[in-house]
Amino acid sequence: DWTMSAYREQMIEKIRKQVGKGRVLCALSGGVDSAVAAVLIHEAIGDQLTCVFVDHGLMRQDEGNQVVSLFREHFNIPLVSVDAADLFIGKLEGVSDPETKRKIIGGLFIDVFDAEAKKIASDGKGAPEFLAQGTLYPDVIESVSFSGGPSVTIKSHHNVGGLPARMNMKLVEPLRELFKDEVRALGRELGLPDSFVGRHPFPGPGLAIRLPGGVTREKLDILRKADAIYLDEIRKAGLYDTIWQAFAVLLPVQTVGVMGDGRTYDSVLALRAVTSVDGMTADFYPYDMNFLGRAATRIINEVKGINRVVYDVTSKPPGTIEWE
Numbered sequence: 001d002w003t004m005s006a007y008r009e010q011m012i013e014k015i016r017k018q019v020g021k022g023r024v025l026c027a028l029s030g031g032v033d034s035a036v037a038a039v040l041i042h043e044a045i046g047d048q049l050t051c052v053f054v055d056h057g058l059m060r061q062d063e064g065n066q067v068v069s070l071f072r073e074h075f076n077i078p079l080v081s082v083d084a085a086d087l088f089i090g091k092l093e094g095v096s097d098p099e100t101k102r103k104i105i106g107g108l109f110i111d112v113f114d115a116e117a118k119k120i121a122s123d124g125k126g127a128p129e130f131l132a133q134g135t136l137y138p139d140v141i142e143s144v145s146f147s148g149g150p151s152v153t154i155k156s157h158h159n160v161g162g163l164p165a166r167m168n169m170k171l172v173e174p175l176r177e178l179f180k181d182e183v184r185a186l187g188r189e190l191g192l193p194d195s196f197v198g199r200h201p202f203p204g205p206g207l208a209i210r211l212p213g214g215v216t217r218e219k220l221d222i223l224r225k226a227d228a229i230y231l232d233e234i235r236k237a238g239l240y241d242t243i244w245q246a247f248a249v250l251l252p253v254q255t256v257g258v259m260g261d262g263r264t265y266d267s268v269l270a271l272r273a274v275t276s277v278d279g280m281t282a283d284f285y286p287y288d289m290n291f292l293g294r295a296a297t298r299i300i301n302e303v304k305g306i307n308r309v310v311y312d313v314t315s316k317p318p319g320t321i322e323w324e
């Protein structure tokens, strides 16, 4: 008789057994998975856990602040927050290959995290030997094989591998057997707010892989604004929970438009929305055209730099959910 509260107790026991009196570091990504893992581990071992939030400057609007306040104020979990936006954006400028972007982000993430880990290790409470990650079951499979086929890495998800190998730490991965919907149920069970737990999945490399071409601060600002308006319209239409993942992609393409008496030559924004059970396969979401028209009008009126909006009607496979 399997229930989430029984699973929670079981995992807490397992974590205590694995960790003993050791210290655990947890890298918070700002997303649901690492947050649920951290809260669960905190229940198990209390202040033997220290969380590190590396803000890479590639988050959606307000997301970074929300995580920091949730952990510090709501849960009272020790959290070190590092603002590394300049470092990440600087290294990404001019890089357009998707896998190279991921490697740069993954590598910098390890550097920044490693530096923080060293500071924490010298605080007199002993060096952490464990590293906690919010790895889910689909992350485990998708980084090894694709649709039961040969062992091919489709995308190098940076939340799997890399970090532990270089840091020589033992892994604590309490969500490794769970699918996304189960992680959400566990998060609710642990008292995480619905609005947080119900958040759409967000990739580790963040908005960098939603900007085909090089990353710049200016493009990030445009994308962040457009994405926030799109999500606001989705919430207003009552569609947020029906959709698995929705986001905007700022294309490196400029087209001609008219605005008032003038001609514009601005960027195209693509909107994406899919339904899915686990992210492994997905269907594009069949919006009502009125909804799309409303979202497009608002984005073009409110975001300087965008003068055309298109909707992506590709399912997975053959497309992936992200564009990069």
Ligand code: XMP
Residues within 6 Å of the ligand: 102, 155, 156, 157, 158, 159, 201, 202, 203, 204, 205, 245, 279, 280, 316, 319, 320, 321, 322, 323, 324
């Ligand atoms: P794709 O685009 O491969 O995405 O269909 C499947 C799910 O994985 C997310 N995704 C990532 N998550 N690092 C992550 O942590 C990544 O590099 C990455 N690439 C894709 C994507 O948002 C979707 O939920």
